[in-house]
Amino acid sequence: MPRFSLIRFRAVLKKEFIHIRRDRPSLIMAIAMPIAMLLLFGYAVNTDVEHLPTVVWDQAQSADSRAIIASLRNIQYLDPDYFVQGYQQIQSYLDSGRARVAVVIPPDFGKRLAGGEQASLQVLVDGSDPTVARAAMSAVQLLGLHKSLELQSWRLAGLSGAPNLAMPLAVETRVWYNPDMKSTVFNIPALIGLILQNVIAMLTSFSMVREKERGTMEQLVVTPIRSLELLLGKLLPFVLIGFVSLSLILAVGIFWFDVPPKGSLLLLILLATVFLFTILAIGLLISTVARTQLQAMQMTFVLILPSILLSGFIFPRETMPRLLQVVGGLVPLTYFLEIVRGIFLKGVGLEFLWQDTLALCAFAVVLLGLAAKKFKKNLD
Amino acid sequence: MAPAIDCQGLVKRFGSYTAVQGVTFQLPAGKIMGFVGPNGAGKTTIIRMLCGVLLPSEGRATVLGFDVRSQAEEIKQRIGYMSQKFSLYEDLTVQENLDFYAGVYGLHGETVRIRQGQVIDRIGLHERTGQPVAALSGGWKQRVALACSLLHAPQLLVLDEPTAGVDPVSRRVFWDLIRRLAAEGVTVLVSTHYMDEAATCDYLGFVFYGRLIAYGPPDEMKKREGKNNLDDLFIDYVQREASDDPRNRAVARGKN
Numbered sequence: 001m002p003r004f005s006l007i008r009f010r011a012v013l014k015k016e017f018i019h020i021r022r023d024r025p026s027l028i029m030a031i032a033m034p035i036a037m038l039l040l041f042g043y044a045v046n047t048d049v050e051h052l053p054t055v056v057w058d059q060a061q062s063a064d065s066r067a068i069i070a071s072l073r074n075i076q077y078l079d080p081d082y083f084v085q086g087y088q089q090i091q092s093y094l095d096s097g098r099a100r101v102a103v104v105i106p107p108d109f110g111k112r113l114a115g116g117e118q119a120s121l122q123v124l125v126d127g128s129d130p131t132v133a134r135a136a137m138s139a140v141q142l143l144g145l146h147k148s149l150e151l152q153s154w155r156l157a158g159l160s161g162a163p164n165l166a167m168p169l170a171v172e173t174r175v176w177y178n179p180d181m182k183s184t185v186f187n188i189p190a191l192i193g194l195i196l197q198n199v200i201a202m203l204t205s206f207s208m209v210r211e212k213e214r215g216t217m218e219q220l221v222v223t224p225i226r227s228l229e230l231l232l233g234k235l236l237p238f239v240l241i242g243f244v245s246l247s248l249i250l251a252v253g254i255f256w257f258d259v260p261p262k263g264s265l266l267l268l269i270l271l272a273t274v275f276l277f278t279i280l281a282i283g284l285l286i287s288t289v290a291r292t293q294l295q296a297m298q299m300t301f302v303l304i305l306p307s308i309l310l311s312g313f314i315f316p317r318e319t320m321p322r323l324l325q326v327v328g329g330l331v332p333l334t335y336f337l338e339i340v341r342g343i344f345l346k347g348v349g350l351e352f353l354w355q356d357t358l359a360l361c362a363f364a365v366v367l368l369g370l371a372a373k374k375f376k377k378n379l380d
Numbered sequence: 381m382a383p384a385i386d387c388q389g390l391v392k393r394f395g396s397y398t399a400v401q402g403v404t405f406q407l408p409a410g411k412i413m414g415f416v417g418p419n420g421a422g423k424t425t426i427i428r429m430l431c432g433v434l435l436p437s438e439g440r441a442t443v444l445g446f447d448v449r450s451q452a453e454e455i456k457q458r459i460g461y462m463s464q465k466f467s468l469y470e471d472l473t474v475q476e477n478l479d480f481y482a483g484v485y486g487l488h489g490e491t492v493r494i495r496q497g498q499v500i501d502r503i504g505l506h507e508r509t510g511q512p513v514a515a516l517s518g519g520w521k522q523r524v525a526l527a528c529s530l531l532h533a534p535q536l537l538v539l540d541e542p543t544a545g546v547d548p549v550s551r552r553v554f555w556d557l558i559r560r561l562a563a564e565g566v567t568v569l570v571s572t573h574y575m576d577e578a579a580t581c582d583y584l585g586f587v588f589y590g591r592l593i594a595y596g597p598p599d600e601m602k603k604r605e606g607k608n609n610l611d612d613l614f615i616d617y618v619q620r621e622a623s624d625d626p627r628n629r630a631v632a633r634g635k636n
Contacts, residue, residue: 011483015472022471219467219525222431222538223484224456 008225012233016207020237026203034245037195038252042188049135055082055090055099062110068121071147072103077139090124100126101136116155177345188259189344190313192249193336196272197279198304200242204283205296207234208375213292227376235280242276262347268340271353274360275336281367282332288374307333332367335359382445384409384536384567385430391438392425392590399425402439403592405585407569409535412562414578414598415571416614417587423571426587427540430569432456444535457485460529464541466521470514474505474524477513478531485532499527503557519550526557537561539570543577555580575610586614588621 020026054072058065072078078101084090093099104122112119123140127133178185211217220230246269254260261268282303290296308314310328317328328334335356342348342356350357385407392400400422407413415423428434430443432452440447446454468477478499482492500506503523513521522542529537537558543551555577562568562582572578579598586594594601594617598610607613 005486007483007486007488011480014483015469015476015480018472018476019469214470215463215465215467216469218463218465219461220484221433222456222459222461223481224453224486225484 004226004228009229009233012225012230013236016234016237020241026206030199030203030241030245031248033199034195034249035252037198038188038191038249039256041191041194042184042253042257049132049139050076051079052077052100052132052136053082053098054078054080054101054103055084055093056080057084057086057090057102057104059107060105060109064110064113065105068105068109068147069103071143072140075139075143077136078103094124094126097126100132101140103140113151184257185259185345186341188253188257189261189340190337192246192253192272193275193333193340194307194311194313195249196242196246196276197307197333198300199245200238200276200279201283201286201303202297202300203241204235204238204280205286205290205300206293207238208284208287209290209293209296227372231284231372231375235284238280238283239276242280243273246272246276259344261344263343263349267349268343271336271339271343271357271360274357274364275332275339278332278360278364278367281364281371284371285367285374288371306331310334312337332360332363335363382409383407384411385413385441385443385569387426387430387439387441389439390426390429390436390441392422392429392434393437398590400429400436400590403587404439405592405595407567407583409567410562410565411582412558412568412570412580413583413585414581415569415585415587416573416575416578416610418618421587422590423587424540425590427538427569427571431459431461431538457532458534459536459538460532460534461538462522462525462529462540462542464544466518466525468513468521468525468528471512473510473512474516474527475509477524477528478509481528482531487532495531495533499530502530503527519546519553522546522550522554526554530561534566536567536569539568541571541573543572543574551577575614579610584610586617588618593617593621 056069058069069080072080080103082093082099084093087104090099090102090104094102102124104124106120106122109119109121121144123137125133125136211220250265283300286296286299286303290299306327310317310320310324311331311334312328313333317325317334320328338356339353339360342353346352383406385405387403387405390400390403391398403426415426417423425434429436429448430441432443432448432455435449440449442448443455444458446458448455469480472480478496479492482496487495500509503526505524505527508516508520508524513524516524526542539558543554546554551574558568558570559580570577570581578584582597584594584596584598584601585592596604602608602610602613605613605616607616
């Protein structure tokens with residue numbers, strides 16, 4: 001008698017699909033929320049520094065000074081759009097936030113350059129956002145270095161007509177995987193994991209708690225239904241929804257944000273499925289512990305915070321204190337981020353991702369087992 | 381014929397609290413038994429043990445010949461259960477609820493259609509099958525719940541305060557149905573607060589502080605204690621059993 005019954009399983013499955021179809025908010029959450037979140041995060045979590053409004057006090061007003069302003073504009077980081085006279089005006093631009101960077105060119109700029117002396121350039125940076133300040137500073141310094149080397153070689157050439165004017169040392173830098181260092185390329189793949197987790201965990205966590213809250217669980221326990229039949233009947237629709245969400249996020253990421261995966265899309269989907277099961281288990285676990293939908297919602301949020309802060313989604317895990325690294329290691333998303341970034345950015349396969357894959361599988365097995373056990377107890 | 385329910389010294393403890401202590405009774409098949417007693421007396425706990433949902437701490441009980449400890453699945457397949465708290469899916473239609481419970485009880489093929497037809501006929505749900513349950517009134521919801529619990533033709537019907545908060549007309553309709561089912565051989569165990577309902581049961585059990593303090597046919601019980609109606613009998617039992625209960629002191633003061 002205690003055998004898995006397809007009839008009972010199918011009955012649950014059918015009922016769950018009707019629930020989902022009738023439950024508009026959940027349906028919207030499953031379809032609209034992933035896209036909305038991806039668009040929001042994709043644009044908002046953008047740490048690229050480009051086109052900073054810049055104010056210029058050109059005291060020299062010479063060809064050289066105009067040349068330097070033009071090169072500033074050319075490096076794309078700064079937009080020297082405002083021209084002023086005097087520090088007071090500069091201060092008002094920086095104070096009001098109309099400009100983030102100020103460049104002051106002294107009156108003797110051209111003269112000193114022509115005379116073979118050292119010319120100086122003053123750059124003031126609004127440091128309230130360190131990321132912005134650092135990027136602006138290094139951009140300007142790089143430009144300065146570049147310019148002086150150019151000038152030096154000109155001067156040397158004029159001095160002796162030496163035959164070899166090549167740099168004594170050329171430092172060539174090259175960025176791998178994300179050569180333009182665009183943050184969307186880094187963020188979009190990670191968002192796939194984060195969004196999938198948030199949406200699916202929340203939807204799943206509601207599924208069982210709803211039966212408890214509405215008192216329908218009481219009726220179910222006196223029927224011959226077995227916990228496995230109920231469990232699978234409830235999970236399967238969410239696996240399906242998870243795939244719909246995943247496809248939507250992938251499509252928006254690839255086609256809208258133009259971040260195509262370098263590696264195998266098939267492997268990505270396969271490993272995303274493993275991750276999906278981990279998330280379903282977490283949702284189910286929440287659902288068996290929570291008594292009301294509100295509690296389930298709160299518990300889901302407890303999961304989301306470490307997922308954003310400790311998983312390496314925003315901050316690199318390597319720089320975290322040991323304890324936080326360990327806590328981050330308990331979040332399944334941490335491993336999925338390694339996987340999804342590895343496939344998207346580096347185009348690597350399982351040969352480099354097997355450890356993370358193994359960790360994710362372990363999470364899936366342990367969590368599903370735990371959820372099933374807890375769930376069974378709940379039903380009996 | 382073997383009794384439909386056979387309880388021997390059933391005990392249930394939750395931690396240090398004893399909810400049910402030593403309940404013993406036998407209910408013949410095809411009879412209606414009423415459970416009466418104040419709220420929190422342990423009626424629901426006894427019912428849940430008999431349904432195989434709650435494991436007894438001590439004692440033994442068989443339902444329809446199956447042991448509640450080891451054969452809960454067999455019991456669940458053969459009983460129909462309905463509780464005071466309305467527990468169908470409100471967002472599903474009447475028909476969808478019937479379909480779900482037909483599946484849950486493992487009905488398939490032609491049987492589903494036949495049984496559903498019988499139940500819909502009997503309870504008069506014809507015009508309601510397409511309506512969402514949420515749109516029905518309390519009395520109608522109760523009837524749909526009964527319909528769902530009858531789909532698998534149970535031999536025992538367990539009703540936990542089925543008519544609490546239901547209007548008199550619906551109550552009448554409901555009880556007519558129950559009596560007809562009993563006449564067809566279905567055993568019925570029903571808990572209630574209404575003495576008029578209790579009076580028409582074949583057997584009555586008074587539950588008080590987790591104990592079954594009296595059991596038997598209502599007329600016999602009245603005769604035994606020399607009371608004219610069940611209300612008086614009930615209050616008399618309660619006074620004797622717990623003279624320190626605040627409710628009793630209030631009753632006693634009213635008399636003096």
